Amino acid sequence: MTALLNTTRAELRRILLWPATWVLGGIWITLQLMFSYAFPFIAYRSNDPDAFQGGPSDQLLASMLPPEAPTIMIQGTPMFGGAIVMIFAALAVGSTYNWGTWKTTLTQGPGRLTTMGGMAAAIGVCLAGLIAISTAVTLGMSSLIAVIESRDIVWPDWGDLGVAVGGTGLVLGMWAAAGLFLGALTRGPALSVGLGLLWTLAVENLLRGAANLIDGFSAVTDVLPGSSAGSLAGALGAASSGSEATPGVLDALTGPTAASLLGIYLVVFLVGTLILIKRRDVA
Template identity: 45%
Template sequence: MTDLLAATRADLLRLRRWPAFWIVLGTWILLNLTFAYLFNYLAYSTGSSTRMSNGLPRDVLLQQMLPAAVPEVFTQGMAMFGGALMLVLGALAVGSGYGWGSWKTALTQGPSRVNVIGAVVVSLALTVVALVLVAFVVDTGVAALIAGTHGQSLALPSVGRIALGIGSGSAILGMWTLAGAVIGAIARGPALAVGLGLVWVLVVENLLRGVAAIFSPIRAITDHLPGTAAGSLAGSLRTVTGPATPGVLDVLSRGESLLVLAAYLALFATGTVWLIRRRDMV
């Protein structure tokens, strides 16, 4: 345990000193604010009911920009766009170690292989939770500013709703981050891992779900893909009707989505540790 904690502190230091780490996290915060608030506020201010606002009326748009709606709103972009960025982060965090030769150094001179790669998994998990908390606080601040400007309620969501939003966001982004990590371990490099991961998130799963709509025998598979589970969990927090954000689905119930995501989290974490532990780095 002491070695694991020391290795985790070292890996967190590595991530903090890495410009790509801050670029990915900053990009997600920016995109989150853009899709959740900027576009909706522009649509609300101009009175336009277009695709930018998913066709929602002005009063509903305003309610979606208030503090009480933050748990619902800030998870909507995680299923696809946020997930894609966090997959990139996971792929870079693991895959770059092969190109730089740092895995060889750490695994031959540092603690046991399980502790070294376990520290990467733990540090990525801590990063995801911290990112979700920061996004929640930032979104709440922006929502409070909008509510105060327009004379609306500043009431926060219930504690249960806050916990559900933060927990759901952590599960969604955590799953995609570890998916990127295991792809990075498989590909032994960042470039191929990032490319494969993005193709899967943005293209392959959507195509498979489209095929399932006309060929039902594969629906049992497509209904339990990583993106389907993430999108269903985000969709379970929605309280408004109408077109959903891309990637947000209603295929699985909240409980089913959490179980599937938990299974993928365990699978990806175990797969990453096993692959690096069993390989010869020399």
């Protein structure tokens, strides 16, 4: 346990001092600010009721206020949030092959599983931090807009917010685990990031398109990682269709089913990563 704690602290230190961590975290927060607040607010302020994908302006304003914070939190995670943390985790593992640091870290004594466990735990801590910042930014921006528009600040249902934070953690955790697995599988940053992005942004969408043509194929596509993440977001209030539909959000599965599948994928990716790290030679 002490070895795992030492390894986690060491990995956390080097990850927090890594510029890529802050760049990717900054990108996620910036995207959230732009797509959840800046663009809708500009559209709302333009006084054109059809400016934001045809949505009525009151509805547009309501979508930015504090009661909607749980939905705002989760809606961007299935596609862009997932892609960003997948890139982060794939880089964190894949780059260590490029830098030749595996041979350094794996010869310090904690053991292979503990070393990889420490890296995964450190990435988990970073994700928790990112979700905490994202929650604070969401509540802060929603409150700011309420103040600017002279609306009462009505806080969201804290239980709903807790579920949204948990759902966000599950979706991002699953994609991070996928990134770890790809980084270990490909033993490099470039291929792991490329494959991960191809999957999250293209392949699953194409497969869902194919499911419309082939009877019964949707039974497969509905349980893929992206579909599960999108379904959880949909079950927690993000719009999967209509004028406010968010890319990646689906209604293919119920919330509990989607959450269970995400949990299974998370465990499978983590175990797969540990097996790869444990069994392979470090050249």
